[in-house]
Amino acid sequence: MLAMDCNFRARNRDNKSKDETSPMLGDGMAYMVPEEDYQAFTKNNQHDQEMSTCSKFGAMILANLKKGRGYRTTGVGGVFCSRHGFWWPNSVGTLVKGERYCTIDFILASVARRLRSEKLHLSYDIICQYARNLEACLRDVKPDSFIYEGAQKLLNEVHKVYAVPKFHNPGHKELCQQWFNLAFQLFCGQTDGEASERAWAGLNPATTSMREMGAGTMRDTIDFYCGMWNWRKTIGLGPFLFKKLEIALAEAQDHCEIYTGLREVLADEDAGTLQSWMASVIAWENRDEEGRYDGKEAPNPYKPKTKPITLHQARLRSAQAMKTALQNVGTAAASQASEIHTATLDITNFILLGFKIELMKFRVTAERNSNTVLQKAERTERKNELLRHIAMFRKQQQWIMPLVSAGLQELQGKDVDGTGREAEDYDDGDELIASADANDPVLEATEMNLFLPSELPAQLAVQHNHDVLMEEICLRWGGLSDAVVMIRQNLQIKGVVHRFRKGNTRGQRPNTRVRGKQAVIEANLAIAKAAYRLHRERFAALANMLTAEERARHIPSDWESRFQVLEELDCVAIGSKVLIQIEEADIAHARALIAARKGDTSVTGQTHRKVSWLWYTSLDGATLELNDDMRVEFLRCRARAMRWVEEIYHLCYEMVRTPEFTMNKAEWWARKATLEMPGVDGFVRDGMRAYARKQSTMFMRQSDSLKEKFAEPLTEAAQFIKTHGLDGLIHVS
Template sequence: MREAGAFLNELLRLEGRGAYTADMCSCGQTNAVAIYRCEDCADVRLYCKTCTLASHQSHPLHRIKRWRNAHFSSVSLKSLGLRVQLGHQPGEKCINSQKAWGDDFVLVDLSGVHELGLDYCGCESALPHYVQLLRARWYPATTVNPKTAATFRLLEAYHLLSTQAKVSAYEYYSALARRTDNTGAKTPKDRYTAFLTITREWRHLKMVKRGGRGNDPEGIPATREGSCAVECPACPLPGKNLPDGWEDAAEDKSWLYRLFLAMDANFRLKRKKVSSDELDPSLNDGCAYVVAEAAYKAHLAAFDKLPNDKSEHCNNHAAVNLATVKGATQLASTGVVSVDCARHEMKRPCSTGDLQKGERQVNADYILRSSLMQNAPKKLLVSYDVGCIYSKGFLVRFGKYGWDPPSQTFTWAIPKFHINAHRERCLADFNLRYLRGCGCSDCEGVERLWSRSNGASAITKEMGPGSRRDYLDDIFGANNWIKVTNLPARLLTAIKKAVPERNAQVASFAQYEQALPASNIAAWKDAVETWERDSSKPNPFFIKRPAITQAAIKRQLAEEDALSLKAGTATALHDKCSASGMVIAGIELEEHQRRLKVDVADSGNHTTDIQRAKLVERQNLLRRRIDNWTQVQVLYMPGVAAERARFLAADENASLAYNVPLILPSAATTVSTRTLLNHEWRLRYAQAFDALGDLRGHLEVRAHLYKFKDRFARGQRANTRANTIIKAVDAKIDADAERYRAAYGALRTLAIPLVKTDWQARLLPLLQADIRHVTEAESGQSEGRRKLSWIWSSNASPEVPDASGTVQDTLRVEWCKSRARAMRWTEEVELLQEEMRRTVAYHQWAETRWFDLLDNTFPHHPDYREGANAYARRQAAMRSSMRKYCEKSWQYVKMWVCLGTNDDDSSIPDMESISPSDDEDHAAANSSDEDPFV
């Protein structure tokens, strides 16, 4: 910055009097010495005391500087003799003025913490002191002899900062105190506790004011649950933005009126065991987003012992399990669980509640039911990262609670990113890409929504229960309002992208169909439509692959031995162990050796005597089992004893139990029978696929643990616990890799004498770079060039006679996926248009609602009635402006949607050049004497 010196010089010049060095004030009075300058006025001239007091009768919170000893120093208007008279016009005398109690009144403002000389009106018709303060736009800390107040402009500024930037009350008040005096020599009187009370009451009053409670004759006491929440205008809300007859819409249109919900837990928004509901009750108490505490606690107290449902058909979702074992001894709440609008990322009314022991279903059930009671339509799609498990016993649990079954029809799904952690069955049954009427919803918005509230986690962690719930209500309301104001641009951007993609996918599907036999298409179409109507029918997106497992091969070998014995053709050389049994036992011993070797290596030099004794006992037990097994092995492999002796003589460490060479048929240099080689081949082939399956599962678990750690683990203790669990999973991944490599090495050796040639199409050498999650790229690869590791595409599919059937299944699934892509993008275009219509309709409904609230209150107080009516008209005008802005922003959407479907599209504008602009309607919608939300 070349002009830095000039800027610095000007800043220094302002420390002095500048061009105003005259000693006398411009008023011309005798002895009127000009030594006072206001820091907050635009005028930088110096004035005398009389002129300064006269000009600041209406500005008692300005900061004054006095020129003395050749420099400026702070001086208060109170010390100069300024007194503020309430209950009268500025400058008007009160015949019965009353000083503030103790004449020690403190007013907190954007300019700092001020001590004022305050006089209340004591006339016969005088109003209560707190009312006099409110009419001066000063909010009192109490209604009885108030000694502290905060200006409305301060509260509005802090309200916005606390919800937008998550600034804590302590930090904000400390900044005001430092703004008053930053030397520590004249620290202003501490009013932090009073500031907390004022800001909390302010939040509540602003919320009920926006909820229309001031325009309702029944007032605040009649506030209904959820009635003060900022609703999503684009969601289907019966009675507000749905067309007449929507309940009876045909099946091909009824999906447009489906509500998309997303459930999720957040373990960042925790709370310590501070205060209690008796000492710190909630002011909102269920009127917005967080459920009413009393009923919620009663439900948890009654069903606290109800265990979570578990699934035997899906992965063990360790991220949830980790949450349940986190240390929570000093926490009253380990986080929150919420039900949100999945399409537009907004909080639903009465749809958030505390967690106590992790992500339990007893908590999630109550929150979901509470959300369903808030104006939900007949059809719902509910997305949950563990939806496959949660949905199974959903209605059964409702019965256990004594609740009536929900009247809505449910479709369950798993968010698009989270579904990668599930097994193939879930990928087919709960995939948003396959479910009809879902458009291109990813339902991950609930995760993105947490990022806007997590900034407040450090603040809410230290709050009392009621303060925390009210603050969360305020944050969620602010986030919702931001989303509402952004809807015109957001929906317009979405449809700009959706229409070209729809056209491309529909054309691609049409081309794909042309290359397939019509008979196949008819059968596939019938199957997929049947499944779409009834999800209990066979899912055409799912291919049931014959699985090869070690357990299955062991069973087959045992059955073959039984048949041989029955037929009298068995050649058993041992009365208790067949040839296949010997090979099976050898492979099991090999696995025990690997595990013991890892445990010995991990034991280190600092093991205790007990730990060392247990390791020695395991080695002794394993050695005895190996000795017994080798006695059987020599019967089927006569030359193996001499071979083992050579190994033991060549390596002194080979005598350790975990190093003893087992020399199975694949490792023997002596000739083994073809039967033994074939037995080991079958077992090793199954072992390889078993190891790959375990490896994939552990990689999924590790990926979720890393994500959980990044999102929720804060502090050394939590990170240490998470790292310990991740380290244990890493050890399992290493063991899976070692088991696969052993199996692969044996298969390569056995393939030569058995003349196996096609097995390497499914099994490849396992490199360290191959051991990565499905979403991870190889080191040095960008996302655009990322390639899937081969371990995720290797399926345990044995050689089957009906190869054409497998091909047909693959073609069917690809046809179903191509059809689903075309349908989802077509639905997305229709759904976006419906959401635009609903948004306009909602703003129209809200405008009418505010007009209906006119003249409902204060029939005998014209001034109050006028204020209530003015607020209702302002809100109605705001909704009208927002509606008009939406209509103008989306005026070309219908023509854009027709692009690609009409031959003549010359009249269609270039949508890339169309975007919401700051026109008059938009300016009107976003301008107000006070912020629309705050």
């Protein structure tokens, strides 16, 4: 299991030092790749532009904005062991201009020269983009290249499985989150793919000094720090593995009990549905590289099949319902039905125009004070556009809601747009805006009520505008779903950009650039929150206007729990803590389902942490419904149990291999102590042999200590494995 990443803090200034004055003492002999071969491979790809199409991941775009002016290198890229965080030999290379794929290609193929496994789990924070053309790039490697052997292994001998590190995963599109999720991949255990982030911690203390070093000195320093990091990892493997197995045994027991109990409940409820779910997930887990199993396409079972109703879907549903009605009427009534259909479409477009005006109001209100002439001109244009849309809305309101329009005219003593001018004068819209600028009517326009049914008294809305009211209910429901999606997207982007800025951005100019992007994200987030709150407020008002029978037919009973009141504390950018809380909430919900089904009130499934409802999408309550939400939740529960059991298998194997490795090192040093060294001074020879015996003794003692330390936890793990299978189920003989 390997992880790849880049560190933009480890830069090197383009000072007067050259390779001749600052040579590398061991070029390609430790952790850095051979410089000459590396430069020869990357110079032909010096000007390639590789942009990300994954809209929710901004770190690569921000990284490519760094021009690197005044720097010999703009960072370093590396490949690490995903399980333990070790640096591999020839696994580090310098970056010349951002995070370009060709540099990572060379480093990965360099590491692959030493691969002896037939399967490779590869994690990278932009793997969704990187993996697309990896094989095509590797096929272009020339036979005389340093990495040719590694490239051929990756192409022909190694089965590659790609993943996004767990805490980078939420920054990607939903499709990437599902396809490249380590939690859903077989035999990954609890590997999180974030070993690279921890490994950079060993190098970052030296980055300030490395910035001013010569080229060779910088590469020697990286070799030194990588070696130091690996040595610290080696001597700390005992406590590291012991603690991880202790946690894994407790977690695996817990999750296997939950999965086994939930599976039994579902089998009693509907064995056929359960079998269908299991068949789909097994096919997906055993698919080939083309995504097929047994000759058929294997769809991702973790992807929800049902989607929330959006505004466009609500509009389509309304049109389809009217189409069905038209098909069912007779010839005599066809003309009348056609007129009704046209009127319904006009009502839908009328309400959607109102929604657009509401969004435009939020945007105009959220804008900061203008400073430059260009900014003032753009702000004025947006004000004018808002007023044009309001005038258009008032025209349509005259015949769609005539009673409301007449009341407005009588109340204001002027035409419905509030200017006192005739509607016919507004065909071009320019004169309206010209006269409005004198008194700056934008404040009045942003606070002006549109008087949709949700803003009217209940009696007036129900008796005289019932059709418009029912259509607004349908569209408000879609607007709620759209607003939640907008909030989630902006929170995801906000979290990604914040993590990038915290980890990679230093200096006034880069920070100013990133702050500008953060300001845009915050503005979009504020608009999305305002839109959600307005949609919810108006939907609640409309629901209260309906009769009990209409409410039961048109309003979901759980709408208040599904779309809760939005507090500022709910709008937290997703990160490691939020991800942990989401998983805890999923586990708690599974416990509650099992407890309710079995009548066990002692299992409450409560968690000590409150998860924002924005991120926790499962249905609340303890009722069991074999719907799409239940399918995804059950499969996630299964994946958690399997990953924890796999983790125990991984750790047991590592606990057996680690003492054997240290004993092998002890024997290797012992052989060094007996080597003949002709021509070496006697005192030097005695010193070398003494050092070799010291190293041999040290590794031998470490091996004995690890065997003694690991004996008890390995015995516990053996007892666990007797009753718990890799399928995540508890098997009682």
